[in-house]
Amino acid sequence: MSSGSGWHGGCSSRDVRELLAYSTFLTTVGLVASRPRMGQTFRVGPGSAGLLGITLMLVLGVLDVDDLGHAAQVLWQPMLGIAAIMVTTTVTERLGVLGWLTGRIEAHAGGAVTRLFGLVYGLAALTSELMNNVAAVLIVTPIV
DSSP: OOTTSTTTTTOOHHHHHHHHHHHHHHHHHHHHHHOOEETTTEEOOHHHHHHHHHHHHHHTTSSOHHHHHHHHHHHHHHHHHHHHHHHHHHHHHHTTHHHHHHHHHHHHHTTOHHHHHHHHHHHHHHHHHHSOHHHHHHHHTTTO
């Protein structure tokens, strides 16, 4: 190592912040995708992974509290809409509607894969006609 170059090899503080931001983002996405189990009872879900990612970015100085306030101010309506769709999907599943639909689709398909595909495709098309695409995906995904 030449004198004066330091440990970072000439990287600017912006480069280091970007590296930290991307690393934290990829770690968060990895946790969401893998949903690792921590101990006997706790499994890392999307909410806890996101909270961990935000906390890491705050601690590492990639974000500050003002950034969070601005994001909440700008994105509160879409976040509320997505939360409402997720609640609707959970209620639909717990009421047994998705299980009932799955049973009906399986019965009508009669074991034929192409028919099953067509029925699921039709259900997805009908659902997206009645609701927005995000709601349709969240409701039809548990059936698939």
